[in-house]
Amino acid sequence: MGYLFPGLPDEIGLECLLRLELKSFHNVRPVCKRWNGILENPKFYQERKRLKISEQRICMLQKVDGICDRVAVYDLNKNSCKSLPLIPTQSLNVGMGGSVCHFHFVKQNLVLIKDVFCDSTRSCVWLYDFRNGGSKWRQGAKMPMDLQNGFASAADEHGGLIYVAGGFGDDTLNSPVRSAFVYNVEEDKWDVLPDMNTYLDFFLGAFVDGKFYVMGNPSGPSFEIFDSYTRSWKTMENRFNNRRCFVTAFGRLHCLSVRGLIEYDYSQDNVNIVGTFPTEDWGLSIKFAGVVSNKIIVGKKNPIEGQDFYMLAPPSETGGTLKLIGFERPSGLEGSTICAATLDL
Known part of the structure; x- marks a missing residue:
């Protein structure tokens, strides 16, 4: 050879x-x-x-001056920012009480899933391949069912899959659905999953250790877990009150709540408070979270300049306390973030 x-x-x-x-x-x-x-x-x-030479970035769909007009890429290595090409079906409804967007990074592709408001036929998918230096987005297969508002999604990066569940069947918020689907990024193909056991609203999703977690209204009594091996749902008691978002870090599911960082042990159905934030207001302003190089990256709303960025160093590395490390925002990174995903290549 x-x-x-x-x-x-x-x-x-x-x-x-x-x-x-x-x-x-x-x-x-x-x-x-x-x-x-x-x-x-x-x-x-x-x-x-492993060699600590990977490129680490945060990709953010942003509103600037009230209009959703760009995907900003924050390069953490170089502390610089640039914009990707425009998504063909960007809509003024995005993040403004209308359309719902989800970003995931799978198989070196940034994948955007938008609800039916952006398309007259089906909820749509757009992909941007970072490996090929592409100058434009390509459209993926449309979801088997129209979903609007509040559906959950999470990525199985190793398997190259994106799971979606719940949401509403129309724009009135009066017809919640139990439907679930999985999208294969490389095959550009959707598969229908068994329905959830219960109806939940205002979903958040996460994936870890072969399981897709779906969390509904923070005041609701339960959440659901889909086991990708048995293809079955299990209803669990809600242990994540006042949650803001979820991330998979250090091999387990973690919840960023209003007050701090919580670790969830599925085998014991138990939560452990990893650390608390300085004030309750600190947690209330969290917009998104992701993971790069085994560190949790958090974006917080800044009412003047869009958002601030922090890294959460785990207590195992800081002598038993949760350490918040802020980093300088590069020039050009202003605006309100609708959704975000981290990449580490």
Whole structure:
């Protein structure tokens, strides 16, 4: 098959490929089948993370001056910001009491799922492939059922899947549904899942250890868990009062509540308070959270400049306390965030 680089041992050639910038991948992939195969292999990106040379970014769908007009990409390594090409079906209804949007990063694709307000036929999907240096978004397969407002979604990044459940069947908030679906990013295909056991409203979703968690109204008595191995739902007692958002970090489900960070142990159906925030107001202004390099990244609403960013260092690394580390916002990153996803490649 020859060497990765003529005259160099393959282990040295691999070290060269590992250190390429993400923006160069689309030029490198066509060189030969071996290079393309390496860049397609998930182990390649795992090794970049292990060597601490991965590129870490936050992708945010933003409103600027009340209009949803861009996807901002915050490069954490370079502390810089740029905008991706416009999404073809961006709508003024986004995040303004109308359309609902969800961002996920799966198989090196940024995936946007928007509800039926953006399209007259089905809830729609748009994908942006960071590996190919694409100049535009491509449209994915439409959801089997129209969903509007409040549906939950979560990504199984290892499996390349996005799970969706619940929501409402029309725009009146009077017809909640128990429907659930899963989207295969690489195959661009939806599969229908069994219905949830109960109707929940105003959903949040998370995925960890083969399970899709669906949380409804924070004052509701229960939440549901879909086991991807048995393809069945289980109703559990709600242990996440006053929650703001959920993330999968350190191998477990974590809830960012109004007061602090909570860890959930599914096997024991038990919650553990990892740490508390300085004040209740601090938690109330949380807009989104994600994970890069095993650190939780939080975006907080800033009424003047859009949002502030913090990293939550776990107590295991800080001597038993939850440490909040703020970082400087780069110029050009203003506006209100509708939804966000983190990538670590």
